[in-house]
Amino acid sequence: MADWLGPSGIAAITAAAAGIAGAGAAVLLSRRKTRRIMDALNTMLDRAINGSFSERSFDESLLSAVEAKMARFLALCALSAQSLSAEKKQIKELISDISHQTKTPLTNILLYSQLLGERRLPADCALCVNALSAQAQKLDFLIGSLVKMSRLETGMITMTPRQNPVQSLLDAVIPQIGPKAEAREITIEAPAAEGTAYYDPKWTAEALANVLDNAVKYSPRQSVIRVAARPYELFFRIDVTDQGPGIAEEEQSKIFARFYRSPAAAQQEGVGIGLFLAREILASGGGYLKVASKPGQGCVFSLFLPAQKS
Incomplete structure (x- = not known):
C-alpha cells in the first residue's frame, strides 16, 4: 500500500493524522480549562451564598477580574x-x-x-x-x-401557623359578626366544616372577620350570607357568599388595594383597609384570597388556607 500511495501520499496522511490529533488535544485542553473555570465559579458562588467569599486570585486572568467584581458586588449588597x-x-x-x-x-x-x-x-x-x-x-x-x-x-407581626380544625376558625369569627348582622336582619348560614388546615388562629380569624364584615356591610337588609368550607388536596377553601350589589369585573383587581373605595360604595362607611389586610394576612400564612362576582348578583370571596405545613 505504501508503494501505491507514494512518499507524498504517506506524508499527507501523516500530516492529516497529526492535525487531527492536535485538534483533539486542543479540544481536550479547552474542555479541561472550561471545566476548571466553571468549577472555580461554582466554588465562588457557594462561598458567596454561605458568606465566606474572599478574593484568592491576584493575577491578570479573567477569573481574577470576576472575583474582584464579585467581591465588590457582595460588599455593596452588605451595605x-x-x-x-x-x-x-x-x-x-x-x-x-x-x-x-x-x-x-x-x-x-x-x-x-x-x-x-x-x-x-x-x-x-x-x-x-x-x-x-x-x-x-x-x-x-x-x-x-x-x-x-x-x-x-415590615415583618413586625410573626405568624405562628399550626394544624387546626377549620370549624374552630368559624366558631371564633361568626359570633363576632353576629350582632352587626342581626342589626340588619341578615342571616349567616354556616354548615359544619370537617377537616383541618394550617393557619394562625388569631390572624386568620381577623382576615375572615374582615371579609364577613365587608359582606354584612354591603348586603341588603333581610338577606342571607352563606359561609361554606370545603377541603382540597393542597388548600382548604372557605367561601363567603353574599347577596349584595356585586362588583364589576374591572374593579375586582382593585378592591384588594389599600384605601381603595369603589364609587358605588361611597355612601357606605369604611376606609378601604379591611380586604387589603385580609389578603396580606392570608399571603403571610401561605394562603390567598380571591373574589368572583357580577354586578347585581352578589359576591363570593374565597379564602384559601394551606391544607398542611409545606
Whole structure:
C-alpha cells in the first residue's frame, strides 16, 4: 500500500493524522480549562451564598477580574442590607411610638364622650356628643388598622401557623359578626366544616372577620350570607357568599388595594383597609384570597388556607 500511495501520499496522511490529533488535544485542553473555570465559579458562588467569599486570585486572568467584581458586588449588597435593616428598625420604632402616643388620647376621648352620652343633655348637645363618639371610634379603628398594616408590611407581626380544625376558625369569627348582622336582619348560614388546615388562629380569624364584615356591610337588609368550607388536596377553601350589589369585573383587581373605595360604595362607611389586610394576612400564612362576582348578583370571596405545613 505504501508503494501505491507514494512518499507524498504517506506524508499527507501523516500530516492529516497529526492535525487531527492536535485538534483533539486542543479540544481536550479547552474542555479541561472550561471545566476548571466553571468549577472555580461554582466554588465562588457557594462561598458567596454561605458568606465566606474572599478574593484568592491576584493575577491578570479573567477569573481574577470576576472575583474582584464579585467581591465588590457582595460588599455593596452588605451595605444595602445594613441600610435596609436600619430603616426597618426606624420604622418599627416609629410605628411603636405612634401606637403608644395615640392610644391614651383616643381612649380618653372615647371615655369622656361615653360619660357625656350618659348624661341628660339638651338635644343639640346630645347630637354633638353622638357625632364626637362616632368619629372617635372611626379614628380609633383607622389608627389600629394602619398600625396592623404597617406591622404586617415590615415583618413586625410573626405568624405562628399550626394544624387546626377549620370549624374552630368559624366558631371564633361568626359570633363576632353576629350582632352587626342581626342589626340588619341578615342571616349567616354556616354548615359544619370537617377537616383541618394550617393557619394562625388569631390572624386568620381577623382576615375572615374582615371579609364577613365587608359582606354584612354591603348586603341588603333581610338577606342571607352563606359561609361554606370545603377541603382540597393542597388548600382548604372557605367561601363567603353574599347577596349584595356585586362588583364589576374591572374593579375586582382593585378592591384588594389599600384605601381603595369603589364609587358605588361611597355612601357606605369604611376606609378601604379591611380586604387589603385580609389578603396580606392570608399571603403571610401561605394562603390567598380571591373574589368572583357580577354586578347585581352578589359576591363570593374565597379564602384559601394551606391544607398542611409545606
